[in-house]
Amino acid sequence: MITSYDIFVPVIMGSGSSLRTGLKVRELGCKKVLVVYDKGLKDVGIAGTIVENIQNAGIETVIFDGVLPDPPDTMIEQAAEMARREAVDGIVAVGGGSAMDTAKGINVLINNTPPIMKYFGVQKNLKPGVPMVFIPTTSGTGSEVTNMCVVSCTSLGKKDTVVSNVCLGTLAIVDPDLTLGLPPKMTAATGADALAHALEALTSGHANPLSDALAREATRMIARWLPVAYRDGSNLEAREQMILASLYAGMAFTNGFVHLGHCIGHTLGANFHIPHGIACALALPEVIEYAAKTEYKKVRMICECLDVTVPEEASPEEIGAAARKAIRSLLKSVDLPNIKELGIPLEAAMKVAPLVTADTGFALVPYRITAARVAEMIQSAYDA
Numbered sequence: 001m002i003t004s005y006d007i008f009v010p011v012i013m014g015s016g017s018s019l020r021t022g023l024k025v026r027e028l029g030c031k032k033v034l035v036v037y038d039k040g041l042k043d044v045g046i047a048g049t050i051v052e053n054i055q056n057a058g059i060e061t062v063i064f065d066g067v068l069p070d071p072p073d074t075m076i077e078q079a080a081e082m083a084r085r086e087a088v089d090g091i092v093a094v095g096g097g098s099a100m101d102t103a104k105g106i107n108v109l110i111n112n113t114p115p116i117m118k119y120f121g122v123q124k125n126l127k128p129g130v131p132m133v134f135i136p137t138t139s140g141t142g143s144e145v146t147n148m149c150v151v152s153c154t155s156l157g158k159k160d161t162v163v164s165n166v167c168l169g170t171l172a173i174v175d176p177d178l179t180l181g182l183p184p185k186m187t188a189a190t191g192a193d194a195l196a197h198a199l200e201a202l203t204s205g206h207a208n209p210l211s212d213a214l215a216r217e218a219t220r221m222i223a224r225w226l227p228v229a230y231r232d233g234s235n236l237e238a239r240e241q242m243i244l245a246s247l248y249a250g251m252a253f254t255n256g257f258v259h260l261g262h263c264i265g266h267t268l269g270a271n272f273h274i275p276h277g278i279a280c281a282l283a284l285p286e287v288i289e290y291a292a293k294t295e296y297k298k299v300r301m302i303c304e305c306l307d308v309t310v311p312e313e314a315s316p317e318e319i320g321a322a323a324r325k326a327i328r329s330l331l332k333s334v335d336l337p338n339i340k341e342l343g344i345p346l347e348a349a350m351k352v353a354p355l356v357t358a359d360t361g362f363a364l365v366p367y368r369i370t371a372a373r374v375a376e377m378i379q380s381a382y383d384a
Contacts, residue, residue, distance in 0.1 A: 005210050008251055009134075009145045009169045013244070015236065018135055018175035021050055021092065022057030028131045028170060030090030032060040034083045036103045037094040038067040046137060046178055050094050062086045064102075067095060070152045070159065070269065070276065071102045073116050080109035080116075091132045096190065097141030097150070097276065100134050104149035104167040107132055116162065117153050121360065123164040131170040137178040139229070139242035140190025140277050142197055142250015144172035152270065159266045160360060174247060176239040184230050188334035191226040191242060193277035194218065196265070196284050197249035199327070201256035203291040203298045205366055211256030212298075214248045219305040221245035223330055230334040259366065261287040263359040264378070267352045272344050281336050283381040285324040290377060291366045292320030299323045306330065328384055340383040349382060350375040 012020060025033060033054065041047040042065055051061050064079045083091070083106050093103035105116055107129035112119065119126065134144035143149075148163045182190075195218075201207060202215040222245045229238035264287070265280030274282075292299040296316035303310045303319065306326040310319055339349050353375035356362065 005208065005255055008254070009172050011145070011172045011174055011247065013174040013247075015177050015240070016175065017173050018050060018178060019053060021133065021135065021173055022053040022055070022059060024171055024173065025054055025059055025090060025092060025133055026057045028090060028133070030059055030131060032062065032086065032088050033090035033092050034062045034064055034086065034088040034106065035092045035094065036064050036067060036079070036106070037099050039065055041095055041137065044181060047094055050092070050135065054092065062088055067099045067102050069098050071098050071105065071150075072152045072154050073105075074154055076102055076105035076116055076151060077109065077114045080106045080114065083110055088130065090130050092135065093132065094135045094137065096136065096138035097143045097193075100136070100141065100143035101149040101151065103132055103134070105151055105162070108149070108162055108164065108166050116151055117155070117160070119162045119164070120151070120153075120160040121163065123162060123166070126164050126166045129166050133171045133173060134169045135173045135175065135178070136243065136246070138182060138186065138190040139179055139239070139246040140193035142194060142246050142253070144169055144174065145247060145250045146254045158270050158355070172247075174243055176236060176243045179239045179243055180234060180236065182233060184233065187230050187233060188226070188336055189275050189277035190246070191222060191229070191277070191334065192281035192284075192331060192336055194242075194246040194249045195222045195226070195330070196261050196280040197253040197258060198222065199284065199288055199302060200258040200261050201249070201252040202302060203288060203295040203366055204256045204259050204364060206364060207256040207298070211252045214252035215256065216301055216305055218245045218248040218252060219302060221248070223306050226330070227333050257364050259361060259364040260290070263356045263361045263365075264374070266359055266361070267356045268339075268349065271352050271355070272342070274342060278336060281331050282339055283377050285327040285331070285384070286377040286381050288327060289320035289324040290369070292316045292323065294366050296320070338384055339378070339381060346379065346382050349378050353378060
């Protein structure tokens with residue numbers, strides 16, 4: 001087998017590692033950086049501590065604290081204009097996936113003309129941006145080590161993705177201390193996102209031995225530690241294990257890619273304004289059951305990671321059903337809602353199926369299915 005592996009972003013990890021931010025940014029040669037975060041992180045004091053740390057290293061800071069969930073293209077373009085006007089030579093993003101996606105979008109536009117929608121898809125010829133340092137405060141997106149950013153296109157009413165080395169961070173600083181105050185619902189939603197990354201990467205047609213190893217370990221860690229972190233957010237060991245699992249899952253899907261679960265998540269999320277992690281979890285059990293038709297060996301691995309015993313003689317259908325039940329049980333253990341509990345009518349949810357098959361990521365599904373089959377999966381997940 002001939003395969004290739006993407007080089008990952010260098011990572012500094014450990015309790016208190018965020019206190020090295022200023023030192024590391026200075027080592028990159030930056031003199032003036034744009035610090036990207038949302039107002040929530042400002043309110044809890046995390047952002048201010050990071051900004052002060054950077055300033056104490058003798059580096060000038062420009063603040064963009066207007067990050068919105070599911071970053072709209074218009075917001076990214078406004079922030080990029082600020083970055084160009086201020087002539088920053090680096091970007092530091094503090095927060096979850098929205099903050100990091102915003103920073104990546106800004107970096108795309110620093111030396112490439114807007115609008116950002118021009119660059120949706122795989123881009124190999126973009127002008128390079130500036131060094132970027134990512135400091136995650138959730139354990140879910142893995143965006144600190146991926147080469148893509150997800151953008152909400154306001155004119156088209158859907159999400160799309162820029163895939164480029166311009167979206168790669170220069171350094172990730174992974175400090176579990178920053179996740180200790182994460183509320184239970186956010187812990188569950190971001191953990192589900194990491195789980196989706198791992199399971200979809202493992203069953204992708206583009207999986208390889210490295211992405212498989214990372215995805216399996218991430219799955220084991222999430223199965224063990226997500227319920228603990230959900231019940232006791234102050235448990236530092238659980239937080240450390242979850243942020244590491246998120247990192248592994250991010251590395252896995254950078255190499256193996258996500259597929260149908262994220263297509264459904266993107267579509268439901270954009271149409272019904274559902275947080276990304278929750279949206280990606282809604283039909284994840286059904287997606288892995290569907291994948292078992294061709295990827296039954298990988299789905300058997302998932303069952304093993306979830307501590308489910310599957311008989312050796314089990315058929316692909318039986319393996320898929322066992323995985324579906326185990327994944328659903330894990331999601332229910334952290335009180336993640338189903339589609340019905342989100343107040344979405346069944347007919348409205350099923351109607352988005354053609355949009356799912358039009359999602360860019362649909363090209364990466366394990367095997368082709370119709371919109372009608374997607375609608376059946378949504379129906380099965382509706383009140384599960």
